Amino acid sequence: MMKVIITDDEIQVRKGLRMKVDWEEEGFEIVAEASNGKEALELLENGVVDLIITDMRMPIMDGVELAKHCHEQFPNVKVIVLSGYSDFDFVRGSMKEGVRDYLLKPVAPDELEEALRRIRKEIEEEKQNQLESDRMRQLVHSHLQEVQDQYFLHLVKEEWLQLAMVKERLHQLQLEELAHEFVTVQFVTVEIRENDDKSKRLKEFGLPFQLLCKEIAKEHAGAYSFYDPNYTNMVQFLQLTDSKTPNRTSDLVKNVQENVKKYLHLETVIGIGNVVRGLKEFRNGYISSLLAWSQSQLGSESQVIDETGTREEVFDFSPDFERRLTNAIENVDFEVFKENLKKVLGRGENQSVMSFSMAANRVLFLLGSLAKKYDIETKDIQSTIWNCQQRIWELTSQHKVMEYLMQLAQLIVEKVRAARFSNHKLIDSIKHYLDEHYANEISLTSLSKLFHINSAYLSETFKNKVGQNFSDYLVSIRMEKAKQFLQDKHLKIIDVANLVGFSSSGYFSTVFKKHFGQTPVEFRKSIDT
Structure with a gap:
C-alpha cells in the first residue's frame, strides 16, 4: 500500500476526502492528517510517505509552499494540490515546483480516482526503476570483487608462467599483500549442508551463503573469500597467516560456523588446508583444503577437518x-x-x-x-x-x-x-582466451607461443576471421570493460586503468578518448546527466 497524508485546515474537508473513494482498492492507505503545510512536513520526517494531498490555501504554510519544501527535502513524495477556480492558473504554474497534479474543488470522486491511478502508476514505475538502478549499482560495485575472484581461481587452478606478471596483476587488483615473495597463506574450504529432507533448500541459499562469506572475510584481516563454480554449495577462503597472529584461521572458521548457523540456519563442513609459502605454492594449499574437506563424514552435522599436521612430501610438480x-x-x-x-x-x-x-x-x-x-x-x-x-x-x-x-x-x-x-574454432578459442585474460600483458608473440601457432599466420587469420587485428580487438575488450568499471564511483580512474590492463592513467585516458570520443571523466559525467 502507498502511504498518503491529507493536509487541509478544515477537518470536514479531510473527512470528506476519506469518504470519496475506496482508498484501499486504489492501492493507498491514509496514514495521517495535517492542518497545514508545517505539520505535514513534520509528519514526513517521521516516516516514509508516497503522496500528499493538500489544500491550496492554508494558514502558516500553504499548499504550494509545502510542495516546494517536499521537492527540495523529499523529492520522491508526490503532491496533489486542491484549489478553487480562482487559483487555477497559479497552481498550474507551480507544477514545476513539485506539484504533480491539481484538482478543482469541490473534488469529484471520479476525478480523484483518476488522479490516484495516475500517481500510483508513476510511483510504481519510479520504484521499479529505482530497484533496477540499485541492482545495477550493486552489480557495478561487485565488479572489482568479481575480477578478484576470477584471479584467485586463475592462481590456484590455471597455468601461469611469469611470476613478475602475477605480482603486477595483484597490485592492479588491490591485492598487494599477496604479492610478497614469502607470503604465507592457508586455504579453507567451507560447504553448507542440510538435512536430507530439506536438501533442495541449499539451491536457494547459494548466493546468500557467498555474500555472507564476503562480509565475514571483511571482518578478518588478510582474509578473502571466492567461489569455484565447479564445487556447488562451497566457498573457499584464503587467509594470510603469520607468527604474530597464529589463531587467524581458527577465528575465521569459528566465525563462519556461527554466522552460517545464525543467519542461514545451516550446518557447515570445513576443510583446513596446509599453510603454504609463496605464490607458487597457492595451488597446493588450495588442493590440501579440498582434500581435508573430502575426509569429512557423510551427514548434515557440522564438522571441521584440519589437515595442517599431516603435511608430506609430494611429487615435485615443477x-x-x-x-x-x-x-x-x-x-x-x-x-x-x-x-x-x-x-x-x-x-x-x-x-x-x-x-x-x-x-x-x-x-x-x-x-x-x-x-x-x-x-x-x-x-x-x-x-x-x-x-x-x-x-x-x-x-x-x-x-x-x-x-x-x-x-x-x-x-x-x-x-x-x-x-x-579448424581456423574458425581456433580463433574462437583465442577470442575466448582474450575475453578471459584481457587485462594481462598479451602480445601477438606471447599469444602465438601459447597456442603453438606461427605469429604471422595468427595475425592474418585473426584479422580475416574477426574483422579486426589482434591489438584492436584487445583494446576494444578493454575499453568496454572500462565503461563498466567507470560506473562505479568508488573506483578512481587509475583503479579502472589498472583493472583493464593499463599501468598509466594518462595513457588509458588517451586510448579511451580515441575509442569513445570522450575522456573517462567526461564519460562518468555523462552517466549522471
Whole structure:
C-alpha cells in the first residue's frame, strides 16, 4: 500500500476526502492528517510517505509552499494540490515546483480516482526503476570483487608462467599483500549442508551463503573469500597467516560456523588446508583444503577437518613437468601425456595417499585449465572432470583415478585436435582466451607461443576471421570493460586503468578518448546527466 497524508485546515474537508473513494482498492492507505503545510512536513520526517494531498490555501504554510519544501527535502513524495477556480492558473504554474497534479474543488470522486491511478502508476514505475538502478549499482560495485575472484581461481587452478606478471596483476587488483615473495597463506574450504529432507533448500541459499562469506572475510584481516563454480554449495577462503597472529584461521572458521548457523540456519563442513609459502605454492594449499574437506563424514552435522599436521612430501610438480603435460595435450599426443602421467601417478607403493591425491588434483586442474583455454568445456568434459574429482576424493582405487584422468585427457585431446585443425574454432578459442585474460600483458608473440601457432599466420587469420587485428580487438575488450568499471564511483580512474590492463592513467585516458570520443571523466559525467 502507498502511504498518503491529507493536509487541509478544515477537518470536514479531510473527512470528506476519506469518504470519496475506496482508498484501499486504489492501492493507498491514509496514514495521517495535517492542518497545514508545517505539520505535514513534520509528519514526513517521521516516516516514509508516497503522496500528499493538500489544500491550496492554508494558514502558516500553504499548499504550494509545502510542495516546494517536499521537492527540495523529499523529492520522491508526490503532491496533489486542491484549489478553487480562482487559483487555477497559479497552481498550474507551480507544477514545476513539485506539484504533480491539481484538482478543482469541490473534488469529484471520479476525478480523484483518476488522479490516484495516475500517481500510483508513476510511483510504481519510479520504484521499479529505482530497484533496477540499485541492482545495477550493486552489480557495478561487485565488479572489482568479481575480477578478484576470477584471479584467485586463475592462481590456484590455471597455468601461469611469469611470476613478475602475477605480482603486477595483484597490485592492479588491490591485492598487494599477496604479492610478497614469502607470503604465507592457508586455504579453507567451507560447504553448507542440510538435512536430507530439506536438501533442495541449499539451491536457494547459494548466493546468500557467498555474500555472507564476503562480509565475514571483511571482518578478518588478510582474509578473502571466492567461489569455484565447479564445487556447488562451497566457498573457499584464503587467509594470510603469520607468527604474530597464529589463531587467524581458527577465528575465521569459528566465525563462519556461527554466522552460517545464525543467519542461514545451516550446518557447515570445513576443510583446513596446509599453510603454504609463496605464490607458487597457492595451488597446493588450495588442493590440501579440498582434500581435508573430502575426509569429512557423510551427514548434515557440522564438522571441521584440519589437515595442517599431516603435511608430506609430494611429487615435485615443477613448471617444466607441467609444461610437458600441457604440450602433450596441445600437440594432440595422447601417448606422451599418458607416459608422463604414469611418472607422476604410477609409482605404486612408493607413493603415499596424500601425495597421490595432491598430484592427481594438479593434473585435473591442468586439464580443466586447458579445456577452459580452448573453450571446450562441454557437458561431457564437465561431467568427466566432476567424476575425476569424485574418484580422487574417494580414493578407493588409484587405478580408477588414473583411468578417469586418461579418459578426460583423451576427450580434451580430441577437442583440441578439432580446434587446432579448424581456423574458425581456433580463433574462437583465442577470442575466448582474450575475453578471459584481457587485462594481462598479451602480445601477438606471447599469444602465438601459447597456442603453438606461427605469429604471422595468427595475425592474418585473426584479422580475416574477426574483422579486426589482434591489438584492436584487445583494446576494444578493454575499453568496454572500462565503461563498466567507470560506473562505479568508488573506483578512481587509475583503479579502472589498472583493472583493464593499463599501468598509466594518462595513457588509458588517451586510448579511451580515441575509442569513445570522450575522456573517462567526461564519460562518468555523462552517466549522471
